[in-house]
Each structure stands twice: as structure tokens, then as C-alpha cells.
Amino acid sequence: MDQTDLVGRRLLVANACRILGARGLSEDLLGHVSLRTGPDRMLVRCRGPREEGLFLTRPADVREVDLDGDPVEELDGWAVPNELPIHAEILRARPDVDAVVHCHPPSVLLAGLEGVPLRPVFGAYNIPAARLALDGVPVYLRSVLVRRPELGREVVAALGDAPVVLMRGHGIAAVGSGSHAVEQAVVRALALDALARVSLESARLGGKAPELPPEDVAELPDLGGSFNDVMMFRHHLARLRHEGLLLT
Numbered sequence: 089m090d091q092t093d094l095v096g097r098r099l100l101v102a103n104a105c106r107i108l109g110a111r112g113l114s115e116d117l118l119g120h121v122s123l124r125t126g127p128d129r130m131l132v133r134c135r136g137p138r139e140e141g142l143f144l145t146r147p148a149d150v151r152e153v154d155l156d157g158d159p160v161e162e163l164d165g166w167a168v169p170n171e172l173p174i175h176a177e178i179l180r181a182r183p184d185v186d187a188v189v190h191c192h193p194p195s196v197l198l199a200g201l202e203g204v205p206l207r208p209v210f211g212a213y214n215i216p217a218a219r220l221a222l223d224g225v226p227v228y229l230r231s232v233l234v235r236r237p238e239l240g241r242e243v244v245a246a247l248g249d250a251p252v253v254l255m256r257g258h259g260i261a262a263v264g265s266g267s268h269a270v271e272q273a274v275v276r277a278l279a280l281d282a283l284a285r286v287s288l289e290s291a292r293l294g295g296k297a298p299e300l301p302p303e304d305v306a307e308l309p310d311l312g313g314s315f316n317d318v319m320m321f322r323h324h325l326a327r328l329r330h331e332g333l334l335l336t
């Protein structure tokens with residue numbers, strides 16, 4: 089890949105990690121984002137010698153490796169994440185996927201642990217999140233550290249052709265496709281977090297909110313990737329800038 093492209097993509101992945109951290113989708117260190125750079129390779133957030141966590145990811149933390157985790161470039165003291173198989177096996181099994189987010193949103197963790205259903209109770213409040221609820225969020229039932237390809241393939245099986253998977257007792261994986269794959273995967277992770285937060289609070293208040301009637305569902309258009317993904321991601325980049333955390 090062209091070096092200029094690589095520099096820009098490392099920056100994109102690093103800022104994506106910062107957005108997830110800044111918005112509370114991972115506590116402390118954990119989580120990573122990957123971006124496909126070829127049929128069998130990716131840029132992925134690695135662990136560096138001065139590791140400070142997802143929230144404070146630097147472009148140098150984003151390294152190019154193949155789907156077996158072997159370096160495409162010199163790793164210079166960085167190591168691939170333990171859970172690389174989440175990224176590698178999804179990218180291997182889903183040629184339509186170009187980016188993968190893995191993180192540990194506390195809201196989704198609690199909803200999964202308590203079996204709080206992610207029901208379609210709201211609409212225009214957050215259409216992408218409503219859409220996730222309407223389509224159903226698949227669940228991977230094991231709470232394991234996904235550090236072997238076999239476990240990665242179990243996550244892939246649970247994900248199916250969905251945009252996100254809830255990994256019970258652990259976190260989530262979200263995927264994105266096309267020229268704004270990272271943006272799409274991050275925005276899907278944020279939507280799942282929003283759905284889980286509303287579902288948790290709703291359950292605390294008795295869980296009696298009625299589900300959306302079909303005639304209201306019919307009035308929830310897909311506003312398209314440029315609105316849902318690109319504009320939303322730009323908003324979160326601007327928030328990082330406001331907070332003094334944006335990498336440029």
C-alpha cells in the first residue's frame with residue numbers, strides 16, 4: 089500500500105480508538121480497531137512499549153500485520169493484541185467487511201449479563217440504534233478471551249451477516265464496509281451502546297415501554313452512510329478536538 093495512504097489510515101484508526109475511549113465504550117486499556125489493507129492483511133491497534141490504553145492510542149500503535157498476526161512491517165517492539173483472532177477471523181470469513189471494532193462497553197456488558205432485552209422501543213431518537221433493535225442483536229454466549237482462531241470462528245458464527253455482535257460477559261464486535269468502513273464500524277458500536285443504555289434504564293423503570301408499531305417503523309428511513317456514518321464520525325472527531333485529544 090502507498091505510504092501516504094498508510095499514514096492517513098493509521099491516523100484514522102488511532103482517532104477511532106480515541107473516540108471509543110472518550111465515549112466510554114472501553115474502560116481502561118482494552119479494545120482495538122482494525123482496517124483491512126488487502127485480502128489477507130490489516131492495520132490493527134497493537135500494544136506498544138509505552139502502552140497507555142485505547143483512549144490514548146497513537147498512530148504508531150497501529151501496525152500492519154497479516155491475518156495470522158505475522159508482521160507485514162517491522163513491529164519495533166509492538167505486539168499484536170491477544171484478541172487479534174476477533175479481527176482476523178471476521179475479515180477472513182466476511183470479504184464484505186473492511187473494518188472491525190472490538191471494545192467493552194459497560195452498558196452492553198450489563199444488558200448481556202442481566203438478560204435485558206434490546207427491544208425496539210424508540211424510533212427517531214436514534215434511527216441506527218432503533219434499526220439494530222428491530223433487526224435483533226446476535227449474542228456470542230461465551231465470556232472467553234478470544235485469543236485462538238477457533239474462538240474467533242465461534243464469534244464469526246454468532247455474528248453471521250449482522251453488523252454487530254454482543255459478546256456476553258465481555259464486550260462487542262462491530263463491523264464496517266466500503267470506503268468509510270472504520271467510520272461505519274465505530275458508529276455502529278456507538279449505536280449499540282446507545283441502545284443498551286436506554287434498555288438498561290428502561291428495565292430499571294419497569295421495562296414496560298411498548299414496542300414500536302409497524303406504521304412507525306415504516307417512517308424510520310435509512311438516512312444513508314454519509315449522514316449516519318461520515319457526519320456522525322466527524323462530530324465525534326470534533327468532540328475529540330474540543331477535548332484536546334484529536335490526533336492530526
Ligand SMILES: [Zn+2]
Nearest residue numbers: 171190258259
Ligand atoms: Zn475483549
